[in-house]
Structure formats: C-alpha cells, structure tokens
Amino acid sequence: MHFELMALLFICSVNGASGESNHKSLVNAEREVILNHCFDDVERFMSRLQQVAEAQSVLNQRKKKNSRSSKKKKKEPQEDDLLTIKACPPPEEEFVDIFQKIKYSFSLLDRLKSSISPDAPELLHYICVPLRLLVSTTGGPALASSIVSPALTSGAITLLQKQLTAEEHELWTSLGSHWTSPCSQLSVSVPPYAPVFLDGWRPQAYDSAGQPLEDPIELQHKVDAFNESRQTQRLQDQARQAAEDGNGFPESERYYCCSYDFVARNSSELSVLKGETLEVIDSSKRWWKCQNSYGEIGFVPFNILEPLSALNKTGRAAPLVHRESKVQVETQRGSFQQTADNATSLNYDSSPSEVEAWLTAKGFMPLTIQSLRILNGAQLFALKKEEFVQVSPEEGAKVYSKVMEQKTLLEDARKASELDASMEMQKLKINSKQE
Numbered sequence: 001m002h003f004e005l006m007a008l009l010f011i012c013s014v015n016g017a018s019g020e021s022n023h024k025s026l027v028n029a030e031r032e033v034i035l036n037h038c039f040d041d042v043e044r045f046m047s048r049l050q051q052v053a054e055a056q057s058v059l060n061q062r063k064k065k066n067s068r069s070s071k072k073k074k075k076e077p078q079e080d081d082l083l084t085i086k087a088c089p090p091p092e093e094e095f096v097d098i099f100q101k102i103k104y105s106f107s108l109l110d111r112l113k114s115s116i117s118p119d120a121p122e123l124l125h126y127i128c129v130p131l132r133l134l135v136s137t138t139g140g141p142a143l144a145s146s147i148v149s150p151a152l153t154s155g156a157i158t159l160l161q162k163q164l165t166a167e168e169h170e171l172w173t174s175l176g177s178h179w180t181s182p183c184s185q186l187s188v189s190v191p192p193y194a195p196v197f198l199d200g201w202r203p204q205a206y207d208s209a210g211q212p213l214e215d216p217i218e219l220q221h222k223v224d225a226f227n228e229s230r231q232t233q234r235l236q237d238q239a240r241q242a243a244e245d246g247n248g249f250p251e252s253e254r255y256y257c258c259s260y261d262f263v264a265r266n267s268s269e270l271s272v273l274k275g276e277t278l279e280v281i282d283s284s285k286r287w288w289k290c291q292n293s294y295g296e297i298g299f300v301p302f303n304i305l306e307p308l309s310a311l312n313k314t315g316r317a318a319p320l321v322h323r324e325s326k327v328q329v330e331t332q333r334g335s336f337q338q339t340a341d342n343a344t345s346l347n348y349d350s351s352p353s354e355v356e357a358w359l360t361a362k363g364f365m366p367l368t369i370q371s372l373r374i375l376n377g378a379q380l381f382a383l384k385k386e387e388f389v390q391v392s393p394e395e396g397a398k399v400y401s402k403v404m405e406q407k408t409l410l411e412d413a414r415k416a417s418e419l420d421a422s423m424e425m426q427k428l429k430i431n432s433k434q435e
Contacts, residue, residue: 041097051086107156107220109127124164154182157181161370166375170387183221193215256279262300276293288301355376356373365392
C-alpha cells in the first residue's frame with residue numbers, strides 16, 4: 001500500500017474544501033506531509049530487507065550445491081561477490097533510524113487524525129506490520145526499547161491505547177516505557193529529533209515572514225508540558241486553599257458521604273457502606289485515608305466520596321450516619337461483598353467489557369484500566385507478571401496478584417465442582433447397588 005499518495009491527496013483536498021487560503025495553513029499542511037516521507041522510508045527499508053533475505057537464500061542454495069559437487073572442481077567465488085554484497089544486512093544505525101521514524105509517525109498520526117484518509121487507526125495497523133518485522137529481525141525488543149528520541153506525545157499514547165488490537169498492544173508494550181509513556185512522563189532527558197529522509201526532502205524551515213517553523217511534534221511536546229504544568233498548578237492551588245486546619249482540609253470539607261459500598265481487600269483499606277459518613281484525614285493520593293464513626297481508620301477510593309457541603313448546596317438531604325452496632329455493619333458488609341463478587345466476577349469467558357468492570361470494581365487507576373480493557377478474560381489470565389508491569393509500572397504487580405487470586409478461586413471452584421460430581425456419581429452407584 002502506498003501511503004504517501006493517499007495521505008497527501010486527502011490533506012490537499014481538505015484544505016481546499018475548507019477554504020483555508022492563508023499561507024500559514026498551507027505551510028502547516030506541507031510540514032505535516034512529513035508523515036508521507038516517514039512511510040516512504042519505512043517501505044524502502046522493508047524492501048531492502050526483503051532483497052537481503054532473497055540474496056541470502058540464493059547464497060545458501062549455492063553453498064549446498066557446491067558442497068555436493070566434486071572437490072576437484074575449482075570454486076569461482078567471484079560469481080558470488082554481488083550476491084554476498086546484496087545479502088549483507090543494513091548496519092544497526094539504519095535500523096535505529098527506521099524505529100525512530102515509526103515512533104515519530106505515531107505522534108504524527110494523532111496530530112493528523114481528523115484530516116487524513118485512510119484514517120489514523122487504519123494507518124496505525126499498517127505501520128505495526130513493519131514494526132513487528134523489525135523487532136523480530138533485530139532479535140527482540142532490546143534495540144527498539146533503547147530508543148528515547150523522538151518521544152511520543154500524550155495524544156499518541158491515547159491513540160495507541162484505544163486503537164491497537166490485543167496482538168499489537170502486546171508488541172507495543174514489549175518495547176518499554178520509552179514507547180508507552182509520553183515525553184512529559186519520561187525520567188530521562190529527550191533530545192530533539194530532526195528526521196533525515198532518504199530522498200533528500202526537507203520540511204520548509206521558514207514561513208513567508210521569515211520566521212522559523214518549529215517541528216510539529218516538538219511543538220506538541222511543549223503544549224503537553226504546558227497543559228500538565230497548568231494541571232499541577234491547579235491542584236497545588238486547591239491544596240493550598242484547602243489547608244486551613246492543618247490537615248489539608250477546611251473544616252467544612254473534612255466530612256464526606258459514601259456514594260457506594262466498598263469492601264476492604266486488605267488490612268490497610270476500610271470497608272464502608274453507601275450513605276456512611278467518614279472523616280477524611282489525608283487526601284494527598286488517589287486513595288484517601290479516612291476514619292469512620294467507630295474510630296476505624298483505613299484507605300478508601302476517593303471517587304466514591306462526596307463532601308457533605310456539596311450535598312447541602314444541591315439541596316439534597318444529608319445522609320444518615322449509621323448507628324448500628326459494629327456486628328450489624330459487618331454483617332451487612334459481608335452480604336455486600338458476596339453480592340459485589342458475583343456482580344463483578346471474572347473468568348476465562350469474560351468479555352473485554354466484563355474485564356473492564358472487574359478492574360474498575362477492584363479500584364485500579366483509570367490508566368491501568370484503559371490499558372487492559374481491550375483484553376478478554378482468557379488473555380488477561382495468560383499475561384505474565386512482567387507484562388503487567390510493562391503495561392502499568394505503578395500497579396502492574398498488584399493487578400497480577402489480583403488476577404492470580406481470581407485464577408485460584410476459579411481453580412478451587414472447578415475442583416469443588418468435580419468433587420461434587422464425583423460424589424454424586426458415587427451416590428448413584430450406591431443407590432443402584434442397593435436397588
């Protein structure tokens with residue numbers, strides 16, 4: 001498939017149809033055609049690898065033929081010189097160059113997703129084909145995973161998470177954090193990237209006013225960094241405004257109502273019931289440290305808590321604080337836990353939507369859920385611990401532990417079912433003998 005012709009024609013037709021006549025828009029469109037040149041270089045390189053493989057195959061056949069021929073016959077190595085040259089694989093730096101252009105293409109596809117045809121997801125699937133072949137040719141993901149620049153944009157990460165198939169997602173995550181994390185979240189310095197194309201084409205360096213034109217992806221990295229810093233500043237302002245009583249909360253925001261039931265999964269978490277009022281002690285992380293009316297302290301997911309002041313402002317009645325005995329509350333929680341487990345069960349036949357519901361019920365972070373929700377139950381159970389960690393460095397080990405717990409429960413249930421069936425058979429045999 002020749003990407004350049006289709007992408008270029010569509011970009012031109014969109015600009016013409018929308019009536020964009022100013023020079024800046026045309027220049028931006030011309031620069032975005034960089035994607036076409038990236039695809040061209042990838043195609044040329046893959047064609048070269050194919051020629052290398054074909055030449056090597058012919059050489060191997062000749063060697064076998066020569067080994068069967070008479071030893072007295074003199075060899076004529078000059079006949080194989082040309083084939084030997086053709087069979088020589090490209091140097092490592094050329095593989096690195098193509099890996100870089102594929103990474104760069106991911107970010108460009110997100111930037112152009114609203115103005116190209118075929119659409120970005122379709123082109124994404126196409127570019128994953130040579131990526132897989134390159135990883136295989138270089139002996140695994142080690143070389144690709146070492147490539148830091150160019151870094152991916154936040155939009156490219158989202159595009160990959162949403163559009164890759166399960167097989168493509170496995171390939172992508174195997175390449176490590178330099179491919180699965182946006183530039184703003186990398187722990188290393190990322191040097192700027194300026195692609196050099198095999199046909200000698202270069203993007204226009206200046207606009208009509210003589211001003212330098214910045215690389216579109218480098219520009220997007222600056223936008224991502226600005227948005228992230230603005231979000232961080234907003235959170236810091238909120239925390240500073242809330243730090244009135246020394247606990248990180250104004251007095252009116254210390255008490256929260258539980259919007260849903262939640263069952264603790266370990267000793268550090270706190271089981272709560274819908275409508276129960278909690279005092280929040282620490283809200284610095286996604287799991288808030290809370291105390292209930294019995295003096296018990298533990299962590300609760302922040303997204304199931306709603307401030308009492310917000311309930312009062314909306315005119316809703318303040319929730320009733322539970323005054324039952326501790327035994328009664330624990331009985332209710334035990335009943336809820338059984339119901340919740342049934343409602344969000346996970347097995348080998350679970351669909352991707354059921355996997356997503358199970359991960360949500362377990363309280364995992366949205367990014368973790370988004371990365372794993374494309375898998376069905378069987379695929380999730382098949383993942384190894386290191387694969388979970390690659391997908392979610394923060395929660396991978398925890399997800400693996402919970403999946404293994406569920407797998408053990410399913411195995412126990414299967415064994416129990418087999419035992420029941422065996423006992424029933426024994427009972428039938430005994431009854432048959434008695435009759």
